[in-house]
Amino acid sequence: MQQSDFLKIVTPFQDKLYRLAKRLLVSREEAEDATQEILMKLWSKSKKIGSYNNVEAFAMTMTKNFCLDRLKSKQAGNLKLVHSNYREEGSSLQKQVEANDSVTWVQRIMEDLPEQQKMVLQLRDVEEYDFDEICEMLEMKPTAVRVALSRARKAVREKLMEKHNYGIG
């Protein structure tokens, strides 16, 4: 397969992969690296690409598994690093300014959701995939997807109400 053919397949959804990676890994650089690695993996399998009936869903599943593995090894290995990253982010002026914006509250709220809820909310409300696709991508049953989605939306609403009522920012 030619590079241009590969790029033609991948370009329509590479931003979606990146956004899912960023949702899970939070850091922009890590998400960029992860996306690059996933796309390179896909390129190394490019001869087989014709045999996947849905390359986009396949790539999404790869992204999900890759990022969850990353998070697991991070938790096991360098907790300290994660912690210092977080502190650094928190102390940067730009982040503080952003946090005052009510829209970025939602981002902060989503960071605290369980991984599965994060992914379901990302794929449905941001990327607007239908349920069948989400089931395929996350390897979940339809009812489980609906339950996770409902919980995620309610959790966001609840936190948003709290902040709104206390008038933070």
Added chain:
Amino acid sequence: MELDRIEKLLSKYFEGSTSLPEEAELKAFFLQDDIPAHLAEYRPMFTYFKKTKQERFTKVLPLQEEKKLNSKKWIPWLSVAASVLIMVGLFFGKGYYDQKQLEKEKAQYAYKETKKALDMLAENFSRGTEKVAYLNEFVEAKEKIYNKN
């Protein structure tokens, strides 16, 4: 008014049972400027979803590297090619060697046979001269008879 409908859609939305077109309707509604106060709280959700969808992957993929990898894939085959060459060499080399050996044997055989033939000739020659020696007796006897006469 459409507010009723929006409120119904919202409660369906939080149960996770809205369809994609219904969710599009909700998004469109909350992206408007004039929203009733009691619904304004939901607005950041929908604006955030829209805003975050504009994030882009900006890294360039180093796809060319893969070509180098492709050429490296041939390296294991080099050993196969080499062993095939050696086997072919052995096969034809053995044939050539055997042929040479055969020629040598033939030459040796021809030499032996020739030598045998020449030996036989030489033997018969010497036997011949013995017989001729008898003839000499005759000649001498004949000459004696001639001389007496």
